[in-house]
Structure formats: C-alpha cells, structure tokens
Amino acid sequence: MSTPLVEAVETVEAPDAPARRRRGWRSPSFLVGAALLLAVLALALVSLLWSPYGLDHTDPTARLAGPSPQHWAGTDRLGRDQFTQLMLGARTAMWIGLASVAVAFVIGVPLGLLAAAAGRLAENAVVGVIDIVIAFPTLLLAMLLVTVYGASTAVAISAIGIGVSAEVARLTRISASRVFTQDYVLAARTCGTGPLMILVRHVLPNIWHTLLVQAALAFGVAVIAEASLSYLGLGTPPPAPSWGRMLQEAQSTVSVAPWNVLLPGLAVAVTVVGVNLLGDGLREVLDPQLRQERQAGER
Amino acid sequence: MTVLETTGLTITLDGQPLVRDVSLSLAARDRVGLIGESGSGKSLTALALLGLLPPGMRTSGRILIDGEDHLGAPDRRWRRVRGRTVSIVFQEPLTALDPLMPVGRQIAGPLRLHQGLNRSDAERRAIEWCDRVHLPDPARLVRALPHELSGGQRQRVALAMALACRPRVLIADEPTTALDVTVQAQILTLLDELIEETGVGLLFISHDLPVVAGLARHLLVMRTGRLVESGPVDDVLRRPRSGYARQLVASAAQVTRLARPSVHGEYR
Numbered sequence: 001m002s003t004p005l006v007e008a009v010e011t012v013e014a015p016d017a018p019a020r021r022r023r024g025w026r027s028p029s030f031l032v033g034a035a036l037l038l039a040v041l042a043l044a045l046v047s048l049l050w051s052p053y054g055l056d057h058t059d060p061t062a063r064l065a066g067p068s069p070q071h072w073a074g075t076d077r078l079g080r081d082q083f084t085q086l087m088l089g090a091r092t093a094m095w096i097g098l099a100s101v102a103v104a105f106v107i108g109v110p111l112g113l114l115a116a117a118a119g120r121l122a123e124n125a126v127v128g129v130i131d132i133v134i135a136f137p138t139l140l141l142a143m144l145l146v147t148v149y150g151a152s153t154a155v156a157i158s159a160i161g162i163g164v165s166a167e168v169a170r171l172t173r174i175s176a177s178r179v180f181t182q183d184y185v186l187a188a189r190t191c192g193t194g195p196l197m198i199l200v201r202h203v204l205p206n207i208w209h210t211l212l213v214q215a216a217l218a219f220g221v222a223v224i225a226e227a228s229l230s231y232l233g234l235g236t237p238p239p240a241p242s243w244g245r246m247l248q249e250a251q252s253t254v255s256v257a258p259w260n261v262l263l264p265g266l267a268v269a270v271t272v273v274g275v276n277l278l279g280d281g282l283r284e285v286l287d288p289q290l291r292q293e294r295q296a297g298e299r
Numbered sequence: 300m301t302v303l304e305t306t307g308l309t310i311t312l313d314g315q316p317l318v319r320d321v322s323l324s325l326a327a328r329d330r331v332g333l334i335g336e337s338g339s340g341k342s343l344t345a346l347a348l349l350g351l352l353p354p355g356m357r358t359s360g361r362i363l364i365d366g367e368d369h370l371g372a373p374d375r376r377w378r379r380v381r382g383r384t385v386s387i388v389f390q391e392p393l394t395a396l397d398p399l400m401p402v403g404r405q406i407a408g409p410l411r412l413h414q415g416l417n418r419s420d421a422e423r424r425a426i427e428w429c430d431r432v433h434l435p436d437p438a439r440l441v442r443a444l445p446h447e448l449s450g451g452q453r454q455r456v457a458l459a460m461a462l463a464c465r466p467r468v469l470i471a472d473e474p475t476t477a478l479d480v481t482v483q484a485q486i487l488t489l490l491d492e493l494i495e496e497t498g499v500g501l502l503f504i505s506h507d508l509p510v511v512a513g514l515a516r517h518l519l520v521m522r523t524g525r526l527v528e529s530g531p532v533d534d535v536l537r538r539p540r541s542g543y544a545r546q547l548v549a550s551a552a553q554v555t556r557l558a559r560p561s562v563h564g565e566y567r
Contacts, residue, residue, distance in 0.1 A: 090302055119354070183394035191382035191409035191460065194374075201408065206401050 030281020036274030040267070044094045047087035055088060055239060057081065057203050067259065076249060079155045082260060086267055088241040093223050093271060096157055096236070100222040103161025103217050104168045109211065111165070112172025113203070116180055117195055130166045136223055138163030139232075146234045156235045164218045171214050175207040207280070208284035222273040227268050243267050275290035300327045302500055303385055307360035310343055310352065310524075315357070318343055318524045323348045325468050329500040332515030332532065334508060334547065335442060338451035341504045342522040343473045348502075349387060350377035382409040385463035390473040396445040402456045403429070403441025406463055413464045428459035431496075432489060451482035455489065462493060475510060480532045487514060508551040513538060520544045 052072065053059075058070070059079040067074045072083040115126035141160035148154050179185060179202060189199055230244025231233035238245070243264040250260035304324035306371045311318045318340040325331060326487055335341050346352050348362060349367060362370045364380050389395045406428055407421035416424065422441065429437035432455040445453055456476060461469060471490065475483040491514060494501050511518065511532075518535040520528040520543060527541040539545040 127302040181391060183391060186351065187389060187395040187457070187460070188397075188408065189351055189388075190387045191464075192378045192412055193379055193382075193408065197412070199545070201400070206397070213371050280443065 009067065015190055020113065027281045027284045027287055029277040030285060033274050033277025033279070033281050036270050037278055040090050040271050040274065041094060042091040043087050047084075047091050051084045051087050053081040053084045055084065057084070061284075066257075074257065075245075076257070076260055077253050081264060082246070085100055085241045085246055086243070086263060089243040089246060089264065090267065090271075092153075092178050092236055093226060093268075094227040095270075096131045096153065096160070097219045097222045099157045100160035100164060100225070101218050103157060104164035104207050104218055105211070105215065106223075107162065108168025112174075113176055113199060114204075115169070115173040115200070116176035117199060118122035123173075126169070130173075131163065133166035134170065136163075139228060142225070142229050142234055151234055151237045153240065155234045156226060159229075160195050160222045163225065164221055168214060168218065171179065172211065175210050179203045179206045200258040210281075213283045216275045216282060220275040220279075223268060223271050223275075226287050227264075301363075302365060303502075304363040305348065305361060308344065308347060308362065310340070310347055311357050311359075312355060312361075316524060318347070319410055320360070321521075321524075321526055323502075323519060323529075324524075325500040325502055327467050327498050327500050328494075329431060330494065330514060330516045331502050331519060332502075332507065332511035333504045333515070333519045333521060334500060334511050335521030339521045341506075341521055342472055344521075345387060345470045345504055347500070348470060349381055349385060350374070351381075371389045381414045382461075382466065383464050384463070385468045386466040387470040387472060388454070388457050388461045388474045390476050392450055392457050392477065393445065395457050396453055397459050398445055400444070401442050402448065402453075406441070406456065406460045407465050409460065410499070412515065414498055424463065427454070427522075428463055430460045432456070433495070449480050449482075451485060454478060454482075454486050457495065457503070458486075458489065462497060462499065466499060468502065469494075470502045470504065472504045473506070476505070482508070489500060490514065509555065520547065 012092075057080065059065075059075060059081070061079070062068075062071065062075050063077050063079045065071055065075045065079075071081050074082050076082060076085075094226040111126055111130070114122045115130075118126075123241055138160060141163055142156065142193075145155050145159045182202075185198055187204055193201070226242065227237055227244035227247070230242035231248045233245075233248070234243055236242050247261060250257065250264070254261050301324050306322045308321040309319050321340075321344055322329065323333075333341055333344070333460065343352065343356075346357055350362075352358065358370055360370065361368050364384055369377060369380065396402065401427040404421055406425040407416075407418075410416050410421045410424050412420070425441050426437045429440055434440050434452060434455050440448075440452075445456070448456065458474075474490070475486050478486060485508065490501075493499070501514070503511055503515050515532055517533045518528075519526055519529060520535065520539075520541065522543045528535060528539065528544045535544060536548055539548050
C-alpha cells in the first residue's frame with residue numbers, strides 16, 4: 001500500500017511550482033510565434049529550390065481561377081499562379097525584413113549608446129534627431145528616397161531601416177542609461193575601467209535581450225512597411241514578387257476573385273503576428289529578472 | 300609615506316557647498332575612521348577622492364595621490380590610479396556587482412586591466428582571492444552569478460575585487476551597513492585581517508561609532524560637510540571636544556548599555 005502513497009506525494013509537488021518557471025522556452029506565445037514564422041520562412045526557403053510554376057509563367061486559359069489542384073491558391077487576371085507568387089513574396093518579405101532590421105541596428109545601437117555614454121550636450125543632440133526621425137513617417141521618408149534614387153530593393157531597405165533605427169536608438173539609449181546609473185558600473189569605474197570597456201563588459205550584456213525582443217518587433221514593422229511600399233509601387237520593383245504588389249494588383253478584381261486579396265493579406269498578417277508572439281516569448285525567456293527567479297525557483 | 304592626501308577639499312553643487320574644507324591624509328597601514336550622520340558628505344568625499352563625483356558638482360582644493368595633484372585631472376589619469384592605488388568598497392553588495400557576470404570575471408576585471416593578465420591567469424588569481432576572503436569552494440564559486448551568493452559572500456567578492464590589484468589605500472564606504480549584525484562582525488574581522496596582511500591604508504566610512512571605533516585608530520568626525528573633530532580614537536571617545544562628537548559618544552554609550560546584559564546584579 002505504500003507505493004501509491006509515494007506517487008501521490010510526487011504529483012502534489014509539481015503544481016506547486018510557480019507558473020512562470022515552467023514556461024521559458026515552452027511558453028505558448030514563443031512556440032506559436034516560432035511556428036508561424038518558421039512556416040513563412042520555410043515557404044521562402046523552398047522557393048529558392050522549387051516553386052509550382054515559374055515566376056513569369058502565365059496560364060491564359062485559367063485567369064482568375066479559384067484554388068484547384070493545378071493552382072493551389074488560384075490565379076490572377078493574367079493567369080499567374082498565386083501560390084508561386086506567395087512563395088516568392090515570402091522570400092522578398094523575409095529578405096527585406098532581415099536587411100532593414102540589420103540596417104536599423106547598425107545605425108540605431110551605436111547612436112543610442114553614444115547618447116547614453118556621452119555628455120548631456122551630445123545626448124540632447126541625438127535625442128533631438130531621434131525624435132525628428134520618429135515623428136517623420138517612414139512611408140514619407142521612403143517616398144522621398146524613391147523620388148531621388150528611384151524604386152529599388154536597396155532604397156526600400158534603407159528607408160525602412162532608417163525609419164526603424166530611430167526606435168532602436170531610443171530603446172538602446174533608455175536601456176543603456178539605466179545600466180550606466182547602476183552601482184556596478186560605478187564599481188567598475190572605481191577599478192579604473194574605461195568607458196569603452198564598460199560598454200562592452202557591462203552595458204551590452206545587460207541590454208542585448210531587450211534589443212533582441214525589439215529586433216523581433218522591428219522585423220514585423222519592416223514587413224508591413226515593405227508591403228505598404230510595394231502596394232504604393234515604391235517598394236521592390238517588378239518583376240520581383242511582393243505581397244504588397246499582389247494586394248494592389250488584385251484590388252480591381254476583388255469582387256470576382258476575393259482569394260487573391262485574402263491570401264497575401266493573410267501572409268502579411270501571419271508573419272507579423274508570428275514575430276510579435278515570438279518577441280513576447282523571447283522576452284519571457286531572456287528577461288534576466290525572470291530568468292533569475294526561475295533559476296532561484298529550481299534550486 | 301603618504302599615499303593619499305587632500306587639503307581644503309570643497310565640493311559645491313550649483314554654488315551650494317556640500318563638503319567644506321576637508322583635509323585628511325592616508326599612508327599605508329593607516330586606519331582612519333570617518334564618521335558622520337547621513338547627508339553629512341562622507342560618501343561624496345569618498346567619491347571625490349576617486350574623481351568620480353556625479354556630473355555638475357565642482358571641487359576645489361587639492362587631492363594628492365603619490366604626491367601628484369589629481370583634482371581636475373583628465374579621466375585617463377584618474378583611471379590609472381583607480382583600483383591600482385586607491386580602491387573602494389560600497390555599502391550595497393548586491394547592486395555593486397554586475398548581475399549577469401560570473402563573480403570570478405568581476406574580480407579578474409581589474410587584474411586584466413591593470414596588470415595585463417590573460418584570461419586564465421586572471422581567473423587563477425580570482426580563485427586565489429576568493430580563497431583569501433574565505434569564500435567556500437572558490438573554484439566553483441567564481442562561476443556563480445551574484446544572485447546565487449548571500450549578502451555577506453557578495454561583500455567578500457566586492458572586497459576581493461577592490462583589493463585584487465593590491466591598492467595602497469582602501470576606502471570602505473559603509474561596507475557593513477546593509478548586512479545582518481552577525482555577518483557584519485564577520486566582514487569586519489575579515490577586513491581587519493586583510494589590512495594586516497596586505498598593509499593597505501584604510502579609510503573607513505560609517506555612521507556607526509562602535510563599528511568604526513573597533514577598526515580605526517584615528518577618527519574624523521564630519522557634520523554638515525565639515526570636519527568637526529579629528530584625533531586618535533581613544534581621545535575622541537574619552538574626551539570629545541565638539542558638541543556633535545559628545546552626542547555621538549553619549550548615544551553610542553547608551554545603546555551599548557542597553558544592549559549589554561546587566562553585570563551589576565539587578566537580575567541575579
């Protein structure tokens with residue numbers, strides 16, 4: 001009779017643990033977000049090797065056809081396979097998203113660190129620039145750049161990157177300033193550590209998790225910005241496919257072929273919801289405070 | 300030989316003097332206690348001696364380190380003496396350590412900086428220092444993060460970090476105030492031991508007279524930014540000249556009387 005007793009004790013202990021500790025990598029938002037994003041990423045990667053039809057392939061006999069075994073997502077008014085377009089569009093979205101976030105971080109992180117580390121004068125100057133860029137609509141900035149340099153992927157990436165970099169710089173400055181006022185930075189300075197070493201040894205390790213979450217959210221913003229620019233004809237120029245341009249082209253036939261609007265819209269939504277959930281999940285996984293509590297709970 | 304000397308140190312913020320005309324000098328093996336109530340300018344004086352006052356504060360007077368005036372010196376020159384000639388331990392051992400860095404690397408930081416040790420040599424020295432401050436299982440402990448240590452252990456780490464480069468003056472800014480009384484006694488014993496061992500000159504800052512009196516030989520009393528009394532500990536305790544020092548001694552004596560179990564037989 002003793003065996004069931006032991007079992008009973010063991011099962012009582014498990015639910016005792018705080019809910020937060022059991023989450024971590026298994027938090028639902030992290031898992032769902034990662035799954036959604038991986039699905040889109042897989043679509044983009046497969047398109048590098050294989051797609052149902054060629055990009056230029058048209059099927060004049062099946063214009064505006066609904067989903068069928070031949071055309072999984074139907075065709076547009078020129079008879080182009082929509083699933084092919086979606087796959088190639090995913091590639092564009094992922095590439096522009098990643099590249100814009102990279103641009104935003106290359107500009108924003110050093111600027112934010114500079115503002116936090118330098119004196120009051122430099123900080124005010126950088127904050128001023130950041131505020132102006134944040135107030136200035138990214139789309140308007142992109143239009144200006146496109147007018148000057150012509151529409152191209154590089155211009156779209158730069159425009160989105162610069163627009164997003166302001167938010168990155170602001171977050172970097174705020175997080176870094178918080179670290180700079182900590183006692184352990186003062187303690188490091190009392191040991192003779194220079195400003196650069198303090199940045200590398202103390203500030204960056206204490207803020208990178210915040211920045212990584214911001215990168216996930218910025219990726220979502222960049223994907224929407226790319227779709228918007230392409231919708232307006234200012235993003236990636238044809239023939240490179242883009243979800244935004246698919247939406248724009250399908251607009252005139254929305255009453256006869258609603259799926260042509262629905263699917264690219266859904267693709268954008270899935271990607272953005274995916275990275276936002278992933279960002280939330282990452283925050284739970286990476287936040288040092290939560291992590292410490294988790295570790296403390298495990299001991 | 301005098302390592303650290305300051306004469307006429309005055310600190311002002313927006314024209315308001317916070318510390319006025321403080322003079323003190325420290326040589327190796329000196330044990331100076333600086334006592335005063337909170338807000339009297341003790342900690343500001345300590346920070347000024349390391350050139351680390353918050354921006355906006357102005358200083359005048361002289362701060363001589365090894366005979367060279369460092370007041371108003373560029374940060375580059377200050378950085379050469381910080382940790383190497385003059386070190387400091389702060390009150391709060393939790394916030395004074397980087398929460399995300401293993402404590403061994405934090406002790407090794409100044410060693411790598413000032414003595415150019417490589418990673419493994421510095422880590423070996425960090426383990427030695429953990430041993431010298433009597434931390435248990437040093438080889439394993441150097442990989443622990445600050446939150447995995449108790450308050451007393453953290454303060455031991457902070458002491459190891461401050462003494463790692465063998466400075467000749469250690470400023471201890473209320474190093475035991477945030478600790479339990481029992482842990483406080485252990486840290487004071489350790490501090491005493493380390494001073495004897497390394498010959499470092501000590502400037503011990505506190506508001507707690509019994510704590511200071513136990514460790515220091517010379518006492519400075521500070522009030523509202525001014526030194527009001529200075530002398531050997533015994534003299535100040537027996538014959539306090541300033542009104543404030545008299546108050547301090549009287550209240551400390553009262554606390555001790557209340558805390559001490561009665562020896563005169565009332566309860567026997």
